[in-house]
Amino acid sequence: MKKVIKNSIFLILFLVTMIMLLLNKVSFLDDYIYKIIYGLRNNIWDFIFINITKMGNTTIVLLVIIVVLLKMNHKNQEILSFTAIITVLSNQIIKNIIKRPRPNHIRLIKQGGYSFPSGHAMISIAVYGFLLYYIQTNCKNKKQKVLLSVLLTILILMIGCSRVYVGVHYPTDIIGGYCLSIYILKMVIYFCQKYRGNSNEKNGNL
Numbered sequence: 001m002k003k004v005i006k007n008s009i010f011l012i013l014f015l016v017t018m019i020m021l022l023l024n025k026v027s028f029l030d031d032y033i034y035k036i037i038y039g040l041r042n043n044i045w046d047f048i049f050i051n052i053t054k055m056g057n058t059t060i061v062l063l064v065i066i067v068v069l070l071k072m073n074h075k076n077q078e079i080l081s082f083t084a085i086i087t088v089l090s091n092q093i094i095k096n097i098i099k100r101p102r103p104n105h106i107r108l109i110k111q112g113g114y115s116f117p118s119g120h121a122m123i124s125i126a127v128y129g130f131l132l133y134y135i136q137t138n139c140k141n142k143k144q145k146v147l148l149s150v151l152l153t154i155l156i157l158m159i160g161c162s163r164v165y166v167g168v169h170y171p172t173d174i175i176g177g178y179c180l181s182i183y184i185l186k187m188v189i190y191f192c193q194k195y196r197g198n199s200n201e202k203n204g205n206l
Contacts, residue, residue, distance in 0.1 A: 003190055004187070004190065007183060007186040007187055007190065008183070010179045010180070010182045010183035010186065011179070011180070011183040013175075013179040014117075014176050014179035014180040014183065017172055017175055017176040017179065018094075018098065018116070018117075018176060020172075021098070021100065021116060021172060021176075022098070026170075026172045029171065029172060030170040030171050030172055033164070033171040034103070034105070034164060034170065034171060037161060037164045037165050037171075038105065038164075038165070038167075040165070041165070045165070046108060049108075049158075049161070049162040049165040049166055050108055050109060050162075050166060052155075052158050052159060052162040053109065053120065053159060053162035053163060053165075053166055055124070055155065055159055056119075056120030056121075056123055056124050056159045056162075056163075057120075061123050061127055064127055064128075065080065065084060065127060068080060068127075068130075068131065069081070072134070075192060076134060078192050079130060079133075079188055079189055079192050080126075080127070080130050082188045082192070083126045083130055083184060083185050083188045084123070084126050084127065086184050086188065087122050087123060087125075087126040087181055087184055087185075088119075088122075088123070090122075090180065090184065091117060091119045091122050091123075091177070091180075092119075094116070094117060094180075095113065095114040095115075095116065095117070095119075096114065098114065098116050099114050100114055100115040100116040100170075100173070101114070101115060102114070102115040102168055102169065103115070103167055103168070103169065103170055105167045106167055107166060107167035107168055108165075108166040108167055109166050109167075109168065111168040115168075115169055115170060115173050116170070116172070116173045116176055117173055117176040117177035117180055118160070118163055118169045118173040118174050118176070118177035119177070120159055120160070120162075120163050120169075120177075121159065121160045121163065121169075121173070121174045121176075121177030121178050121181065122177040122178075122180060122181035123181075124155070124156045124159040124160065124181075125156060125177075125178060125181035125182055125184075125185055126181055126184070126185060128152050128155055128156050128159075129152075129156060129181070129182065129185050130185060131152055132149055132152045132153065132156075133185070133189065135148045135149055135152070136149060160174040160177070160178065161174075
């Protein structure tokens with residue numbers, strides 16, 4: 001029960017972000033962060049971020065999920081599958097409830113649909129965040145564990161930043177997406193461990 005309450009912090013952060021958005025209280029934060037990231041634009045960063053954002057695209061994510069599912073045991077397959085399904089469904093439901101338009105700034109890529117919460121931010125946590133959890137609970141080599149954990153963390157953060165950089169999301173879309181997806185991942189891990197007898201595995205420090 002303590003873990004459920006602890007994990008709920010991320011749900012609360014998501015709800016606070018969503019409520020502030022509905023009350024139109026996040027524009028100052030979005031504008032401030034957006035100007036910083038937008039000000040970095042040049043040909044080199046354009047190339048980098050346009051390619052980084054592809055790491056959250058459906059095709060690449062599905063390929064990663066398929067490869068991971070083939071390599072994992074049944075318990076971890078359940079965690080990844082449930083997390084991915086719940087993440088995608090919740091993202092689409094909330095997007096169609098909130099119906100936040102995407103930014104009007106110059107976009108470097110084409111992107112349809114609504115803006116909040118970011119699907120790329122959510123799926124990056126669901127898939128790459130799961131890999132981070134898996135590495136922390138299964139990797140025996142400490143150096144490899146640290147290196148891979150750092151690389152995955154950077155990738156997750158860079159995917160979020162890339163969505164703002166290419167002009168298809170506000171910063172609060174990313175923040176909200178991260179918070180909700182972290183909550184989903186943590187709760188799926190918790191319930192799979194609790195009800196599937198995964199007591200021998202340590203909890204990941206996601």
